[in-house]
Amino acid sequence: MTEEIIIAGFGGQGVLSMGKILAYSGVMQNQEVSWMPSYGPEMRGGTANVTVIVSDERISSPILNKFDTAIILNQQSMDKFENAVKPGGLLIYDPNGITRHPERKDINIYSIAAADEASKIGLSKVFNMMVLGGFLKLKPIVQLENIRKGLEKSLPSRHHKLIPENEKAITIGQDLIQPVHVL
Amino acid sequence: MGELRLMKGNEAVAEAAIRAGCDGYFGYPITPQSEVMEYLMVERPYETSGMVVLQAESEVAAINMLYGGAGTGKMVMTSSSSPGVSLMQEGISYLAGAELPALIVNIVRGGPGLGTIQPSQADYFQAVKGGGHGDYHMIVYAPASVQEMADFVQIGFDVAFKYRTPVMILSDGAIGQMMEKVYLADPVARLTDEEVVARCPWASNGRPMSRGHNIITSLDLDPAGQERLNLVLQEKYREIEETEVRFEMIDCEDAEYIFVAFGLSARICQKAMQLARNKGIKVGLFRPITVFPFPKNEIRELGLKVKGMLVVEMNAGQMIEDVQLSVGCNIPIKHYGRFGGIIPTPDEVLKALEEKIIGG
Numbered sequence: 001m002t003e004e005i006i007i008a009g010f011g012g013q014g015v016l017s018m019g020k021i022l023a024y025s026g027v028m029q030n031q032e033v034s035w036m037p038s039y040g041p042e043m044r045g046g047t048a049n050v051t052v053i054v055s056d057e058r059i060s061s062p063i064l065n066k067f068d069t070a071i072i073l074n075q076q077s078m079d080k081f082e083n084a085v086k087p088g089g090l091l092i093y094d095p096n097g098i099t100r101h102p103e104r105k106d107i108n109i110y111s112i113a114a115a116d117e118a119s120k121i122g123l124s125k126v127f128n129m130m131v132l133g134g135f136l137k138l139k140p141i142v143q144l145e146n147i148r149k150g151l152e153k154s155l156p157s158r159h160h161k162l163i164p165e166n167e168k169a170i171t172i173g174q175d176l177i178q179p180v181h182v183l
Numbered sequence: 184m185g186e187l188r189l190m191k192g193n194e195a196v197a198e199a200a201i202r203a204g205c206d207g208y209f210g211y212p213i214t215p216q217s218e219v220m221e222y223l224m225v226e227r228p229y230e231t232s233g234m235v236v237l238q239a240e241s242e243v244a245a246i247n248m249l250y251g252g253a254g255t256g257k258m259v260m261t262s263s264s265s266p267g268v269s270l271m272q273e274g275i276s277y278l279a280g281a282e283l284p285a286l287i288v289n290i291v292r293g294g295p296g297l298g299t300i301q302p303s304q305a306d307y308f309q310a311v312k313g314g315g316h317g318d319y320h321m322i323v324y325a326p327a328s329v330q331e332m333a334d335f336v337q338i339g340f341d342v343a344f345k346y347r348t349p350v351m352i353l354s355d356g357a358i359g360q361m362m363e364k365v366y367l368a369d370p371v372a373r374l375t376d377e378e379v380v381a382r383c384p385w386a387s388n389g390r391p392m393s394r395g396h397n398i399i400t401s402l403d404l405d406p407a408g409q410e411r412l413n414l415v416l417q418e419k420y421r422e423i424e425e426t427e428v429r430f431e432m433i434d435c436e437d438a439e440y441i442f443v444a445f446g447l448s449a450r451i452c453q454k455a456m457q458l459a460r461n462k463g464i465k466v467g468l469f470r471p472i473t474v475f476p477f478p479k480n481e482i483r484e485l486g487l488k489v490k491g492m493l494v495v496e497m498n499a500g501q502m503i504e505d506v507q508l509s510v511g512c513n514i515p516i517k518h519y520g521r522f523g524g525i526i527p528t529p530d531e532v533l534k535a536l537e538e539k540i541i542g543g
Binding site for chain 1: 187214215356357360361362364447450451453454455457526530
């Protein structure tokens with residue numbers, strides 16, 4: 001199994017940390033992982049993205065131009081990465097702020113209204129975990145118990161009290177995700 | 184063995200230095216390598232092992248602090264990125280001339296000039312051919328993973344002291360910034376003063392009555408003396424070429440074509456190899472791990488068995504000169520590169536192989 005994922009959105013949406021938690025969870029179940037962020041200008045207010053690869057085998061390039069899954073959280077990222085999904089692959093997007101919805105017919109497309117839901121129930125800090133929950137419902141590449149271990153590893157210990165909130169967000173995200181176009 | 188972590192390449196360098204028993208880190212912040220010093224400042228090894236972590240006033244100061252520390256036999260290191268490493272060149276030449284062990288990490292970014300903060304491999308010539316003045320070399324390691332970023336810290340210190348020479352880890356912004364699994368070696372204690380004296384009888388760290396002065400200098404106004412030093416250095420470099428070469432070959436046994444690439448480019452070529460083999464193109468990868476000493480004998484032998492080589496670098500064609508010198512001109516050897524912080528994609532690399540070598 002090799003899953004090649006791009007997660008893309010605005011800086012501050014938790015794109016990089018979502019990738020980090022996913023990567024740590026892969027480590028916890030003894031898989032190979034790589035986490036390759038965009039860095040530099042993107043970190044200073046523009047778009048942010050991270051390539052995460054989780055695999056049973058040694059990972060070759062940590063930098064890719066085609067992905068099994070794209071998780072897209074703003075319009076700029078939709079413009080940039082819709083066409084980078086492999087045919088038959090998966091595109092997940094949050095429709096909040098999306099002006100041009102995905103148009104491809106050769107991939108599976110799901111939407112998750114996580115931004116709206118998160119602000120409605122006052123959990124906007126764990127918006128990214130709702131999105132992760134949605135992804136894991138479709139592709140359970142890491143087990144939830146390993147997500148918990150990944151959270152423990154990637155969050156500083158002063159934030160460990162937030163882990164139950166993160167786990168709740170994952171569960172909410174699993175219920176929230178909706179098919180848009182399924183092959 | 185050791186401890187498993189998920190870390191950035193830059194963090195792995197810093198943690199590996201602590202665990203290797205490094206005595207002092209001297210540096211100046213620059214993207215994309217600032218996490219090395221940031222990590223050390225968070226870990227505060229000065230409160231546990233006594234390792235010095237010091238932000239110098241400039242890269243010029245940092246490299247000369249290495250000169251001072253290394254002259255006393257201490258294990259010292261610095262890290263920077265391309266423009267900062269350019270500033271260090273005079274000091275690196277002095278380290279080589281004074282035969283001092285030191286570890287220098289270059290997390291390369293796009294140039295020339297201030298360039299960009301994105302990854303590049305355009306400092307190959309500077310690292311391998313002697314960016315400073317005079318006839319000298321460093322031993323230069325080109326890691327392709329976070330694991331190797333950690334491993335080459337300990338290995339780098341070992342060979343630096345074995346040969347009394349500056350050693351460089353030549354990496355790039357992508358490997359510095361990305362996270363992968365890394366197994367960290369168990370920590371070893373810093374050497375005691377007595378152990379330093381025993382390991383470095385040449386060091387200037389206090390003269391007992393039993394010996395004369397140890398003088399650390401790269402200056403000899405007598406040309407005969409200076410020539411003697413140069414002969415010693417050249418003999419050392421020949422020994423290094425015989426004993427310290429490292430390389431990796433992947434799927435070369437049945438290969439008709441070869442990608443030659445170091446560091447991050449080699450990882451991209453591995454993906455391009457999978458794509459090529461899916462199309463029935465038999466391609467292998469030759470990855471120099473030391474770029475000085477260059478694995479010239481091994482690549483020459485490989486050149487006798489294949490139809491062509493594509494050298495893939497994130498520069499305008501630097502290592503290709505060493506490949507051509509090693510292999511000769513019996514087979515086509517072409518270059519594919521992207522510059523200024525652009526990373527080539529596996530698709531592009533495969534297309535270049537098809538157009539420049541197979542169809543060329």
